[in-house]
Amino acid sequence: MQIAIASGKGGTGKTTIAVNIASFIDSLGVKVSFTDCDVEEPNAHLFLNPAIKKEMNEHIPVPKVNEDACIGETCKKCIELCRFKSLIWMIDSVMVFSELCHGCGLCELACPTDAIGKGERMIGTTSQGKSGNIDFTKGLLRIGEAMSPPLIKAVKEISPKAEVNILDCPPGTSCPVVESIDGADFVVLVTEPTPFGLHDLDLAVQLLDTLGQPYGVIINRAGMGDDRVEKYLSDKNIKLLGSLPNNREAAIIYSDGGLLYDSIPGYKDELSKIWDSIQNIVNEVA
Amino acid sequence: MKQIVVISGKGGTGKTSIVSALSSIGPKKVIADCDVDAADLHLILKPTIIDEHDFISGERPSIDLDICTQCGMCVEHCKYGAISDEFKIMLEKCEGCGVCSFVCPVGAVSEEPRNCGKWFKSSTRFGTLIHAALGIGEENSGKLVTTVRTASADAGVEEEAELVLVDGSPGIGCPVIASLTNADLAVFVAEPTITALHDLKRVYELTEHFKIPSTVIINKCGINSNQETEIKAFCQEKEISIAGELPYDLAFTKAQIAGLSVVEYDPEGLGAEMEVIWKELEKRLMA
Ligand code: SF4
Ligand code: SF4
Ligand code: SF4
Ligand code: SF4
Numbered sequence: 001m002q003i004a005i006a007s008g009k010g011g012t013g014k015t016t017i018a019v020n021i022a023s024f025i026d027s028l029g030v031k032v033s034f035t036d037c038d039v040e041e042p043n044a045h046l047f048l049n050p051a052i053k054k055e056m057n058e059h060i061p062v063p064k065v066n067e068d069a070c071i072g073e074t075c076k077k078c079i080e081l082c083r084f085k086s087l088i089w090m091i092d093s094v095m096v097f098s099e100l101c102h103g104c105g106l107c108e109l110a111c112p113t114d115a116i117g118k119g120e121r122m123i124g125t126t127s128q129g130k131s132g133n134i135d136f137t138k139g140l141l142r143i144g145e146a147m148s149p150p151l152i153k154a155v156k157e158i159s160p161k162a163e164v165n166i167l168d169c170p171p172g173t174s175c176p177v178v179e180s181i182d183g184a185d186f187v188v189l190v191t192e193p194t195p196f197g198l199h200d201l202d203l204a205v206q207l208l209d210t211l212g213q214p215y216g217v218i219i220n221r222a223g224m225g226d227d228r229v230e231k232y233l234s235d236k237n238i239k240l241l242g243s244l245p246n247n248r249e250a251a252i253i254y255s256d257g258g259l260l261y262d263s264i265p266g267y268k269d270e271l272s273k274i275w276d277s278i279q280n281i282v283n284e285v286a
Numbered sequence: 287m288k289q290i291v292v293i294s295g296k297g298g299t300g301k302t303s304i305v306s307a308l309s310s311i312g313p314k315k316v317i318a319d320c321d322v323d324a325a326d327l328h329l330i331l332k333p334t335i336i337d338e339h340d341f342i343s344g345e346r347p348s349i350d351l352d353i354c355t356q357c358g359m360c361v362e363h364c365k366y367g368a369i370s371d372e373f374k375i376m377l378e379k380c381e382g383c384g385v386c387s388f389v390c391p392v393g394a395v396s397e398e399p400r401n402c403g404k405w406f407k408s409s410t411r412f413g414t415l416i417h418a419a420l421g422i423g424e425e426n427s428g429k430l431v432t433t434v435r436t437a438s439a440d441a442g443v444e445e446e447a448e449l450v451l452v453d454g455s456p457g458i459g460c461p462v463i464a465s466l467t468n469a470d471l472a473v474f475v476a477e478p479t480i481t482a483l484h485d486l487k488r489v490y491e492l493t494e495h496f497k498i499p500s501t502v503i504i505n506k507c508g509i510n511s512n513q514e515t516e517i518k519a520f521c522q523e524k525e526i527s528i529a530g531e532l533p534y535d536l537a538f539t540k541a542q543i544a545g546l547s548v549v550e551y552d553p554e555g556l557g558a559e560m561e562v563i564w565k566e567l568e569k570r571l572m573a
Contacts, residue, residue: 008324009297009298009321009323009324009326009456010296010297010298010456011296011297011298011299012297012298013298015481040457040458040459040488041295041296041457041458041484041485041488043296043481043484043485046480046481046484081384081388083344083345083382083383083384084383102381102383103365104365104366104381104383104384104385105363105365105385106383106384106385106388109363109385109388109389110388141458141459143458143488143491143492143495144463144492144495145459146428146459146460146463147460148459170457171297171323171324171456171457172323172324172427172456173323173324173420173422173423174323174420174423174424174425174427175378175379175423175424175425176459178378178379178423194539194542194543195326195329195542195543195545196302196326196329196542199324199326199329200324200326203323203324203422206422207422207423210378210422210423211378211423224536224539225539225542225543226543248509248534251506251509251534252509252510254479255477255478255479255480255509255510255513256479256480256510256512256513257479257480257481
């Protein structure tokens, strides 16, 4: 079962909930694999402290022009066709700005002389290890690299599949999130009971409705704000999976990278309820 | 005219609350919300929209199923898995690269300019606001941020504003890089948590890479003195100045619920502290 934990914006406690759900399920004796898809700012390792066993550089293919085969000035097909302006004509040859390349392969298809071969660009690293019994995988985008989806894909591909796979998604509602939740059986949206929380939740809901994936909502830091999120959920008939409490104690434990499920009273019971609802929904859909 | 960009690496550190507070003090300014993925600043600034513009970026392909022979060439060559087995294009995954229309032997793929969202010029009680809404599941937030940044700088010049104050994008990817364009000062909002420190280090590397002077506001002080010490040690090591420290205070949430900046909500307390912080930022801008 693949469960993605997402949220419209950052800071709602998505990672906290992801690591606590994973650890809680692990404590029930279920085999868990955890994948941190937030490759721009992976944070889950700060809570799960995995021992990393394997690290790999990840690349995406970019074109490499063989100047001997290129017919040059009279052609320039590749340059004309590239939608991302990553090829330009410089003095007397085709130059590749690999940072701008999306790796779509159009230039290679278009070249009449097969002058375009395969180069590569490093986009970041993936690492894999174990946190207790939990299989742990994350990616780290290279600073200055703009394209995270290919790295997210790589991270998902190498992460070992267990009975339950928890995916900690990047914030937002654009391509990195779409890539992260692709293939998930269920998406858990984490929000806060505040105006900002509600606004961003609504964006995430619109995304999931577009994609047609089943989802439910957890209200984190319940009690810090007002009841507008609950009203929204009941108006829209969206499943409220559970509410996790806000208190200073939780903020302190979190700030040091600690787990909450076995130290904050009531947290475990609520997680257990949440976990049951998720299982029920997924089994119903299946 | 100076440009300040407030960033935080990770979300939820109180960046938008701080930007709205800074909006309500200081000189004549233009405000920009570059968090186009999950823009929240308008919830406090309550803008009245003056101009609305479509944000067009890239191409939107579509397949005419009456022409399509289902040869499968497009599916095979699309590197992003954006074409379904029923030859429908899933726009959420499409990069608009043009491969499908290039390979289609019968010309079944047509393309139109892609409308990826909107951007707005608005008036607010604190000055002109440039903001945007990226379409759901759209990419190219970097380009939309660039549009917002350019429009806000233009508005600043036009209005002879002293300052452009930017609520930067989260993360360290292309949107935040675009937010930082032409910044005179980057202000990091960090909270004393292990995750925020981790993100602060990443985003600091980015501002260094682009050689943008930076300073730090530590928010939510009082929950973890060890982490506060760690942040300060990091700042000292990298010679990043600390422009201010704000306490862990529910007034931020209460102000948000009231739809006010914290300066308006709590003028004597946090409002006064924000004034002090603004003075510090001003010093760094003049330096
Ligand atoms: S399409 Fe091929 S032959 Fe033509 S300019 Fe590009 S690399 Fe050279
Ligand atoms: S692979 Fe695509 S994006 Fe990259 S250079 Fe070729 S045409 Fe441009
Ligand atoms: S434009 Fe490119 S990404 Fe979009 S469907 Fe066609 S081949 Fe795939
Ligand atoms: S390449 Fe053209 S004809 Fe072939 S499946 Fe795609 S759209 Fe249809």
